[in-house]
Amino acid sequence: MKKTLLALAALAMLGGCAPEAPALHIVPAPLSVQMARGTFDVQGISLNCDPAMDARSAGAVQRFADELSLACGKACEVSEDGRGMRFVQDDSIAPEAYSISIRRSAAEVRASGFSGFLYAIQTLRQMLPVAVYGTEADPAAGWRLPCCDISDAPRFGYRGLMLDCCRHFFSVDEVKKVLDAMAVYKLNRFHWHLSEDQGWRIQIDKYPRLTEVGAWRNGTMIRNDWDSNDGIRYGGFYTKDQIRDIIAYADERGITIVPEIDLPGHMQAALASYPELGCKGSKPQPYEVWTVWGVSRQVLNVGSEKTMRFLEDVLGEVADLFPGEYIHIGGDECPRDEWKTDPLCQAKIRELGLKDSDGVSAEARLQNYVTARMQKFLAGKGKKIIGWDEILEGELAEGATVMSWRGTKGGIKASSQGYDVIMAPTTYCYLDYIQSTDLEHEPFSISHNWATPETVGKAAVTLEKLYGYEPLAEIPEEARGHILGVQCNLWTEYIATPEHLEYMLFPRVLALSELQWCAPERKDFRRFKSDLSAHALPMLDELGINYRKLDQ
Numbered sequence: 001m002k003k004t005l006l007a008l009a010a011l012a013m014l015g016g017c018a019p020e021a022p023a024l025h026i027v028p029a030p031l032s033v034q035m036a037r038g039t040f041d042v043q044g045i046s047l048n049c050d051p052a053m054d055a056r057s058a059g060a061v062q063r064f065a066d067e068l069s070l071a072c073g074k075a076c077e078v079s080e081d082g083r084g085m086r087f088v089q090d091d092s093i094a095p096e097a098y099s100i101s102i103r104r105s106a107a108e109v110r111a112s113g114f115s116g117f118l119y120a121i122q123t124l125r126q127m128l129p130v131a132v133y134g135t136e137a138d139p140a141a142g143w144r145l146p147c148c149d150i151s152d153a154p155r156f157g158y159r160g161l162m163l164d165c166c167r168h169f170f171s172v173d174e175v176k177k178v179l180d181a182m183a184v185y186k187l188n189r190f191h192w193h194l195s196e197d198q199g200w201r202i203q204i205d206k207y208p209r210l211t212e213v214g215a216w217r218n219g220t221m222i223r224n225d226w227d228s229n230d231g232i233r234y235g236g237f238y239t240k241d242q243i244r245d246i247i248a249y250a251d252e253r254g255i256t257i258v259p260e261i262d263l264p265g266h267m268q269a270a271l272a273s274y275p276e277l278g279c280k281g282s283k284p285q286p287y288e289v290w291t292v293w294g295v296s297r298q299v300l301n302v303g304s305e306k307t308m309r310f311l312e313d314v315l316g317e318v319a320d321l322f323p324g325e326y327i328h329i330g331g332d333e334c335p336r337d338e339w340k341t342d343p344l345c346q347a348k349i350r351e352l353g354l355k356d357s358d359g360v361s362a363e364a365r366l367q368n369y370v371t372a373r374m375q376k377f378l379a380g381k382g383k384k385i386i387g388w389d390e391i392l393e394g395e396l397a398e399g400a401t402v403m404s405w406r407g408t409k410g411g412i413k414a415s416s417q418g419y420d421v422i423m424a425p426t427t428y429c430y431l432d433y434i435q436s437t438d439l440e441h442e443p444f445s446i447s448h449n450w451a452t453p454e455t456v457g458k459a460a461v462t463l464e465k466l467y468g469y470e471p472l473a474e475i476p477e478e479a480r481g482h483i484l485g486v487q488c489n490l491w492t493e494y495i496a497t498p499e500h501l502e503y504m505l506f507p508r509v510l511a512l513s514e515l516q517w518c519a520p521e522r523k524d525f526r527r528f529k530s531d532l533s534a535h536a537l538p539m540l541d542e543l544g545i546n547y548r549k550l551d552q
């Protein structure tokens with residue numbers, strides 16, 4: 001008895017974890033958990049689907065049943081009757097919310113649609129032995145769910161992760177592996193960065209040279225030596241069929257893809273493919289797919305109608321391919337030096353009557369014109385735009401969504417002006433930044449370019465720092481409704497392999513998931529860390545995902 005009390009006291013001290021939930025280690029932590037006595041044996045149960053349930057939700061239940069059958073070594077079938085787990089369609093429950101009630105003899109899941117059922121299943125999976133994620137039967141693993149009542153709903157609707165597949169290319173299978181993990185942690189937006197100076201990664205039928213030429217670079221700089229080149233031709237791209245496959249795969253996991261075509265800067269690979277779209281004329285071949293990192297001064301010639309047609313054609317194909325409501329059109333880091341001397345850009349500036357005013361140059365206003373034109377074009381295709389916070393400089397048309405990356409000020413300004421915002425500030429959300437202060441032992445990262453032993457503390461995005469981010473902290477009360485959510489970005493200049501990619505993602509994505517999902521009062525870093533040790537990290541092992549070990 002004394003021992004039990006001591007153990008309980010120790011548990012309570014371990015991060016003040018909610019006393020009602022000593023046995024669960026669910027990430028992101030559910031809104032409310034009430035434990036009851038006993039357990040529910042899932043080996044050989046049947047899963048009953050409400051006839052009112054839609055086919056997609058029933059499909060998710062079927063996949064869960066198949067997974068359970070395999071892992072526990074005893075068939076768990078979807079059927080009308082039998083002892084089991086009921087999935088009930090309940091229209092009174094909010095779209096992404098769900099409830100789970102487990103007793104010794106039965107279990108019940110309630111949701112109003114696909115996302116809710118899916119998240120309930122993800123929660124149930126995390127309550128089972130990690131073998132549920134595996135590919136082999138483990139009948140002795142202890143296939144029981146603890147009796148409890150859970151009700152859960154997310155804090156933010158947009159729960160994103162961005163992957164740069166341009167600086168380095170990741171295969172369809174690797175992208176799917178990332179999507180699998182995102183689904184476990186209830187992330188629902190995959191922002192896919194598909195065009196860059198260093199490589200164009202998406203098949204565009206009307207412009208085949210984008211992938212014939214633009215997807216390949218003649219080598220890559222080595223670490224932070226800008227004069228070097230490893231001499232290895234590098235590249236790759238996704239065909240439309242592969243992209244459709246990835247879209248369907250994501251959709252089954254409740255994830256919508258936000259494709260990004262970064263314009264009008266970060267376009268050197270497109271310029272190498274079609275030099276006539278640039279400001280330099282087209283002969284002799286003036287551009288190459290970039291082999292070094294940084295911000296290229298070579299940008300699209302937006303004074304030319306030919307360039308506008310190109311952009312509309314490309315975005316048109318992207319809009320036809322991706323079913324989601326958002327297309328990201330970039331807009332970041334576009335030096336405008338070339339536009340200052342280009343006759344077509346200057347003629348366009350005169351035609352539009354753009355002036356230097358209020359600290360905004362005529363050339364910056366020319367970029368506003370491009371943004372507005374693409375926004376209008378995409379609206380005609382039923383799509384909304386997202387852009388990096390640079391699109392806020394000058395005039396921005398209503399209905400655009402701003403992704404705040406240069407700190408939080410862009411997000412504060414945009415939301416105060418009535419634009420929707422996704423928070424992704426470098427200081428907390430950049431997963432390409434070093435994960436600890438150990439410059440010597442961490443793999444080479446972008447932070448190694450500028451951090452010194454004295455400054456690395458500030459540069460590092462540690463698990464704890466990310467976890468501690470409060471996205472609404474500086475947002476005025478009345479603007480808070482415009483914060484759609486939070487996203488982490490993984491830029492891959494220095495990340496060339498899947499193992500390294502996973503190391504940078506995990507376990508930081510789990511911290512991200514809690515700040516996207518949980519109300520601030522539900523967050524607790526010590527409890528979170530103990531959840532990782534108890535369940536999440538063994539689960540990543542089971543999935544064969546590489547991750548950074550926790551600091552002791």
Ligand code: TNX
Nearest residue numbers: 332333388405430432446491
């Ligand atoms: C800034 S974030 C960029 C990227 C780089 C990243 C490196 C943003 C919109 N642009 O092009 O890869 O920094 O951290």
